[in-house]
Amino acid sequence: MATIDTLSPEPEAHDDHGHDHDHPPWLAHHFDTPEQQFDSGKLGIWLFLVTEILFFSGMFCAYAMFRMLRPEIFEGSSQFLDTKLGAINTGVLLFSSLTMAWAVRCSQTGEHKKLVVMIASTLSCAMVFLGVKTIEYSHKWGMGLLFPGAYFYDENNPHPTTEQLVSQHGFSENTAYFLTHSIYFLCAPFLLLLVGVVIWAIIAKVKKNDFQFAVAKPLVVVCLSFFGGVGLGMILTGSEEHAEGSHVAAAHHDAGEHDHAGAGEATESIAATYTEPTTFNPASDDAAVELLAESDLNTGAKAMLLAQEKQAELASGRVVAPGEDVDMGIERIERGVETKRQAGVFFGIYYCMTGVHAIHILGGIGVLVWLLVRAIRHDFNRQYFGPVDYVGLYWHLVDLIWIYLFPLLYLIR
Amino acid sequence: MIPALTTMTLALPLLADHHDSFWFPDQASTFAAGVDWVYDMILYISLAFFIPMMAFTAYSIVKYKKKRGERAESQVTHNTPLELAWSIGPSFVLVWMFIQGSISYLDMRTPPEGSYDIGVQSQKWKFIMDYGGGTFHDELHVVKDEPTKLSMRSTDVIHALFIPAFRVKKDIVPGRYNYLWFQATIASEKVSDEELAKAKKQSEGGGTWDYDKYQFTPDGYRFYDLYCAEYCGTDHSEMQTAVVVHETQAELDEWIKANSSRGDVSMVQWGETLFNRRGCAGCHSIDGTKDGFTGPSFKDVYGSSHAMVSGEELLADDNYIRESILDPKAQVVAGYSPVMPTFKGQLSDDDIASIIEFLKTLSVNGEAADDAEAADAETSSTETTPAS
Amino acid sequence: MATHGHSDDGTDFAHPLPVWLLLTVFFALVFLTIITVAQSNxxxxxxxxxxxxLIATMKAALVGAFFMHLAYDKPFNVIVFLSSFVFVALFVIITLSDSKLTSPSFEPKFDEPATGELER
Amino acid sequence: MSTAVTIRDPGYPTDRENYLTNSSGILSWIFTLDHKRIGMMYLAGVVASFIVGGLLALGIRVHLLRPDGVLFTGPEGNNIYNQVFTLHGAIMVFLFIIPSIPAALGNFLVPIMLGAKDVAFPRLNLSSFYLWCAGAVFFVSALLSSGLDTGWTFYTPYSTTTDTSVILATLGAFILGFSSIFTGLNFIVTINTMRPPGMTWFKMPLFLWATYATSIIQVLATPVLGITLLLLIAERTMHVGIFDPEYNGDPVTYQHFFWFYSHPAVYIMILPAFGVISELISVNSHKHIFGYRFIAYSSIAIALLGFLVWGHHLFTSGMSSLTTIVFSALTFTVSIPSAIKVFNWIATMYKGSISLTTPMCYAISFVFLFTIGGLTGLFLGTLATDLHLHDTYFVVAHFHYVMVGGTLIAFLGGVFHWWPKMVGKMYNDMHGRIAALLVFLGFNLTFLPQFLLGSRGMPRRYATYDPEFAFLHQMSTYGALLLGCGLLYALVVLMISLAKGKRAPANPWGGITLEWTCTSPPPYYNFERPPIVGDPYDFHNVEWDAEGERYVLTEPERKLAPEETPSEQPAHH
Known part of the structure; x- marks a missing residue:
């Protein structure tokens, strides 16, 4: 049957094509020499990298535009990004680039064992990177530092509970639960992956399938690295947790002319009353705001109270007195940057850029695993190392983009 | 505005009317002649290239069409001087076009000092012209030989203001102000009183004024068309209005005055006018139709209860209607999206009261409430000044 | 290309980089990262x-030239890669400058601080 | 013929060699890696999309027969009209024109013309076809769920607020973008690294130059569309505040992003058409193409200059004066290379030996229609007139003169030209020419009145219009019906040829490029050995063989390596 012929791979079948040299199995039928195949692949991957650069250029352009138009928002909001985590991640990615470049060398010189080690280290670094990222993301999601559509950060209550999210910000129960427990949701797939790989390794060992065991063994380490990254992130943020207040205050300071130490204290005391979920009661909302408004330090809350009164008046149909402006309080409130249409835009761009970058990391992990399997199978040799080189180039580009993202997002002063 | 004669003109191009060129509508602004001139010049240049090229092609086809197998007379591969000549030669013409176009453009871009300023607010699917002092109208009225600047903003999506007779167009982009200016040169004529009276009589009870049918405004002026040229959704093609050019500033002022407030018409009638003029009719039907309308129908809405998006059940009384006009997103009827723009600062209390009166006439609940509430509404309208 | 000769040792198109070079580049990159974090203070x-x-571009150049072998690659590939930046620059600069030039006509939206959400 | 020359004619392929028959069964097509089969699948796909888009276009035209609309009436009428014109635009642009010549004809022709066995990455090639299918599925599901009414440009904030299935459609366009990128990437690599000995850059047929230029644009511009659409999806689902003014985004920025892709994309659509026309005119005039280098360079020039002119879509949208004027100036520069090509084509016909075959009829109508399309572009590049003409029917007419009068006509010409090569059957040339004439007349009747409509002030995308425009709209509608008949006729001619056509010789038109040295249809392996490459437009050695109704290549005897029978294995697995 012709159909079956078509489907069965017969790489050697083209040897009798009339070529005056042998056609090794890894040389595709339409290429004449290994070098032609390598050059084609190399040009192809370079062109692909070009498309990647132009793909990212859209986001860099959006970034540049909004930073140019509203620099104060970028300065204010960048304070919420943890430079320490960013720097650690930069280091991790740079190290993974080193191991990747080394892997390319190993594939060219035919050092098979070392090649496996290098690819596995690159993979582990990628996982550490994602682990740290998980801490960063979940931390921000819990605080409501989100894109404008869902932004709910409140300096007075930076860590709202699930109930507060539902009652105050109108989130559905499920979304609110996800936002406050996002770290578990982000870790879960990796945990499943780890369990799966461990089981696979055990089965392979029991069944004495050496090849499968050889693949599963490094993958267990790779999966564990993710939790190493999570742990690293937790340790680094944990040491900074108590400095949260001053963190917020610093941002606050950038926004307006508050006495920032005082504001920080006020913030903390209010935060304390809020983080007790059992005593939560919607009526205390107004009480809390009124309490806040009494403090001279918080003009924002005061103005908000005014606005609220005005809106209540309007809603109750009381005729607005002549000459009084019906501005719904918007004009009167000092324009802080930690609002959804201000800081929200920064975080919108932040999530787009780092999110798309993280998706590229995930894609890189996918192809690296494929490389790992092939490396264990000893597929690569002096004449055929193209795939390692191509994946390496892609991986370096992902690193390259992070090299720019890190200072542009984390190091704004 | 192109007279109805146009159809005939096109059907019989040889009998074309002198006043109306083949390519363009009337030249009714200072820009028109210049733009048309540039257009004509490009047209002639294009034809000067196109006709010889096509003639040469036709000649080659006829002359060198040969039976299969015959050899070509020449196998010349190139002629660099000739090719350079026809590459570089046309560039000069292009430079000329660019310069001409840019000069006119810069004129059209820079409004002269002291232009008469009219605000334009566009929303789906209505233009609202702000003549200052709380006067809004959906027709654009300007003065002949007076530079007029339109400051335009949009509250929802991108629209574009296009007046073919003036050769001007500009997008109205939400989130920014865009400006447009022109100087009209031909005043709109006024139709005879008999004709106007006849049309008024015809259109009575027919709802909105049919500009296309009568070819003059309800005030009896011939007009130029004003279109929305940027696609903006369902009723994009209905987003048109009329431009009337007045002979003198005094005439315009008089017209503005006549349209600035209720004057001596009844509240119900004024409410209906506002309903049509201020864009309510674009989203709300008055006969209960729901299909094709963005907002709830106003039939029987007054005095009835409605479920809100927030889950509450609210009575559509005077207060609710007032709140809906001033702060539309506060309480939205279930099943509708919060898309209505606020009219805060744009309607006086008398205007709002008039609209409420008009809504009462549309509702079976309105009549009963009328007596009880009428006095209330009257007092509130006398006690307060416009909310702006 | 098919015109290329087929050499027997098989290493004619592979350029393994020495390990010391890779390590040097890596430490240079780490050093530059430390500098950039330090200067931000x-x-x-x-x-x-x-x-x-500038620092980021120096790092990018190091990664490109050595880790990505651009220093040893075919000139055509280098041109392909670098030309992408020309198009990025074109795109970003024009879009950015137009945004800057028209920004006076913008009508930015401000909103009340997020505390305003408490009212619900 | 003298005895000193050898006649070179490959004869007819055996069933075992013929790429269409060398393996059978549906799976042999689904998993094929043969560029010719992939090209044929693309051809079927784009023609199907064209039929859908064309029926929608007829719907639009019939609706506009009367000022208040004929087809889509009732309260939802305007809405349906908006969806119909949006889908017409989106399907025609994303599913038809962009893949038409590059992916369908390009896949079939690029390796054969080049003398290669296949494209550089056959698996990538197949996957880009399936990406195209996936994109098409997204579009269809958008159509079936709640439609799409944003216009094919997806302008914000309309696209972020409308309740139609924008996300499905943009995801579809995003996927189609990747399909296009992979095709372009594949062609660049193929042309760069897989040329046989002797095939230097300046021995390449002009179709390859055009494809190469197109591929450059595909690789450089399409990713920007990808990120734009992705950000649009993010804007719609999460409100990230880049394009939506409600969150301090800027709609004009969206337009910059969108047109940075979509203007070069116009050249993705037209450049391959230039390549096709260069081949058609030269072969059917049996004369060396005039000014080969100018045509080749002008393709590259258009590809690069095409990146500098996107702003002319934004002249009325409130760009700064400076940007506007700069873009106007740059816009004019792109008209020069296009003009060079037209002049060179006309010069090629002069003193040739013209055969008015069906493909040549299309090529001549292309020259006529594209020249009108190009010249009317000058009115739109000139600022003063653009302010009046922007977003009117003038733009609609200009665009269709370039895209339909240009690309579609060239596509039809190309299909008729290479049809014998693709399927191995000849069609009825007389009926082909009648169809071409109907298409030409119908097209002009449809779109010439629209120039007048536009300059008289009729805005585009209107579901209803003022009565004074009725006469011109009616002309346009009747023209569209005639155009539809002509296209249907052309399709019927081709379909009949499949069933009843004569067996095609290897070289029915007298072409010199390498595909004519293969059998019709080509063998699955294209060439047993790297072919001998000469000047692709040197017609000295081509002779008409009246007996065999074919052209044959004659050449001085030269020593060839001894023949070897090619492998019987299929070229794809």
Whole structure:
């Protein structure tokens, strides 16, 4: 049957094509020499990298535009990004680039064992990177530092509970639960992956399938690295947790002319009353705001109270007195940057850029695993190392983009 | 505005009317002649290239069409001087076009000092012209030989203001102000009183004024068309209005005055006018139709209860209607999206009261409430000044 | 290309980089990262962005030239890669400058601080 | 013929060699890696999309027969009209024109013309076809769920607020973008690294130059569309505040992003058409193409200059004066290379030996229609007139003169030209020419009145219009019906040829490029050995063989390596 012929791979079948040299199995039928195949692949991957650069250029352009138009928002909001985590991640990615470049060398010189080690280290670094990222993301999601559509950060209550999210910000129960427990949701797939790989390794060992065991063994380490990254992130943020207040205050300071130490204290005391979920009661909302408004330090809350009164008046149909402006309080409130249409835009761009970058990391992990399997199978040799080189180039580009993202997002002063 | 004669003109191009060129509508602004001139010049240049090229092609086809197998007379591969000549030669013409176009453009871009300023607010699917002092109208009225600047903003999506007779167009982009200016040169004529009276009589009870049918405004002026040229959704093609050019500033002022407030018409009638003029009719039907309308129908809405998006059940009384006009997103009827723009600062209390009166006439609940509430509404309208 | 000769040792198109070079590049990159984090604590005003971008570009050049073998690659590939930046620059600069030039006509939206959400 | 020359004619392929028959069964097509089969699948796909888009276009035209609309009436009428014109635009642009010549004809022709066995990455090639299918599925599901009414440009904030299935459609366009990128990437690599000995850059047929230029644009511009659409999806689902003014985004920025892709994309659509026309005119005039280098360079020039002119879509949208004027100036520069090509084509016909075959009829109508399309572009590049003409029917007419009068006509010409090569059957040339004439007349009747409509002030995308425009709209509608008949006729001619056509010789038109040295249809392996490459437009050695109704290549005897029978294995697995 012709159909079956078509489907069965017969790489050697083209040897009798009339070529005056042998056609090794890894040389595709339409290429004449290994070098032609390598050059084609190399040009192809370079062109692909070009498309990647132009793909990212859209986001860099959006970034540049909004930073140019509203620099104060970028300065204010960048304070919420943890430079320490960013720097650690930069280091991790740079190290993974080193191991990747080394892997390319190993594939060219035919050092098979070392090649496996290098690819596995690159993979582990990628996982550490994602682990740290998980801490960063979940931390921000819990605080409501989100894109404008869902932004709910409140300096007075930076860590709202699930109930507060539902009652105050109108989130559905499920979304609110996800936002406050996002770290578990982000870790879960990796945990499943780890369990799966461990089981696979055990089965392979029991069944004495050496090849499968050889693949599963490094993958267990790779999966564990993710939790190493999570742990690293937790340790680094944990040491900074108590400095949260001053963190917020610093941002606050950038926004307006508050006495920032005082504001920080006020913030903390209010935060304390809020983080007790059992005593939560919607009526205390107004009480809390009124309490806040009494403090001279918080003009924002005061103005908000005014606005609220005005809106209540309007809603109750009381005729607005002549000459009084019906501005719904918007004009009167000092324009802080930690609002959804201000800081929200920064975080919108932040999530787009780092999110798309993280998706590229995930894609890189996918192809690296494929490389790992092939490396264990000893597929690569002096004449055929193209795939390692191509994946390496892609991986370096992902690193390259992070090299720019890190200072542009984390190091704004 | 192109007279109805146009159809005939096109059907019989040889009998074309002198006043109306083949390519363009009337030249009714200072820009028109210049733009048309540039257009004509490009047209002639294009034809000067196109006709010889096509003639040469036709000649080659006829002359060198040969039976299969015959050899070509020449196998010349190139002629660099000739090719350079026809590459570089046309560039000069292009430079000329660019310069001409840019000069006119810069004129059209820079409004002269002291232009008469009219605000334009566009929303789906209505233009609202702000003549200052709380006067809004959906027709654009300007003065002949007076530079007029339109400051335009949009509250929802991108629209574009296009007046073919003036050769001007500009997008109205939400989130920014865009400006447009022109100087009209031909005043709109006024139709005879008999004709106007006849049309008024015809259109009575027919709802909105049919500009296309009568070819003059309800005030009896011939007009130029004003279109929305940027696609903006369902009723994009209905987003048109009329431009009337007045002979003198005094005439315009008089017209503005006549349209600035209720004057001596009844509240119900004024409410209906506002309903049509201020864009309510674009989203709300008055006969209960729901299909094709963005907002709830106003039939029987007054005095009835409605479920809100927030889950509450609210009575559509005077207060609710007032709140809906001033702060539309506060309480939205279930099943509708919060898309209505606020009219805060744009309607006086008398205007709002008039609209409420008009809504009462549309509702079976309105009549009963009328007596009880009428006095209330009257007092509130006398006690307060416009909310702006 | 098919015109290329087929050499027997098989290493004619592979350029393994020496390990010392890879390590040197890596430590240089780490050093530059430390510098860039350190300088962000200094207030350089409007030069800040320029310095940050300069350091980032130096790092990118190191990664490109050595890790990505651009220094040893075919000139055509280098041109392909670098030309992409020309198009990025074209795109970003024109879009950015137009946004800057028209920004006076913008009508930015401000909103009440997020505390306003408490009212619900 | 003298005895000193050898006649070179490959004869007819055996069933075992013929790429269409060398393996059978549906799976042999689904998993094929043969560029010719992939090209044929693309051809079927784009023609199907064209039929859908064309029926929608007829719907639009019939609706506009009367000022208040004929087809889509009732309260939802305007809405349906908006969806119909949006889908017409989106399907025609994303599913038809962009893949038409590059992916369908390009896949079939690029390796054969080049003398290669296949494209550089056959698996990538197949996957880009399936990406195209996936994109098409997204579009269809958008159509079936709640439609799409944003216009094919997806302008914000309309696209972020409308309740139609924008996300499905943009995801579809995003996927189609990747399909296009992979095709372009594949062609660049193929042309760069897989040329046989002797095939230097300046021995390449002009179709390859055009494809190469197109591929450059595909690789450089399409990713920007990808990120734009992705950000649009993010804007719609999460409100990230880049394009939506409600969150301090800027709609004009969206337009910059969108047109940075979509203007070069116009050249993705037209450049391959230039390549096709260069081949058609030269072969059917049996004369060396005039000014080969100018045509080749002008393709590259258009590809690069095409990146500098996107702003002319934004002249009325409130760009700054400076940007506007700069873009106007740059816009004019792109008209020069296009003009060079037209002049060179006309010069090629002069003193040739013209055969008015069906493909040549299309090529001549292309020259006529594209020249009108190009010249009317000058009115739109000039600022003063653009302010009046922007977003009117003038733009609609200009665009269709370039895209339909240009690309579609060239596509039809190309299909008729290479049809014997693709399927091995000849069609009825007389009926082909009648169809071409109907298409030409119908097209002009449809779109010439629209120039007048536009300059008289009729805005585009209107579901209803003022009565004074009725006469011109009616002309346009009747023209569209005639155009539809002509296209249907052309399709019927081709379909009949499949069933009843004569067996095609290897070289029915007298072409010199390498595909004519293969059998019709080509063998699955294209060439047993790297072919001998000469000047692709040197017609000295081509002779008409009246007996065999074919052209044959004659050449001085030269020593060839001894023949070897090619492998019987299929070229794809």
């Amino acid at each position: 200094l207030n350089l005003g409007s030069y800040d962005i320029a310095v940050v971008m």
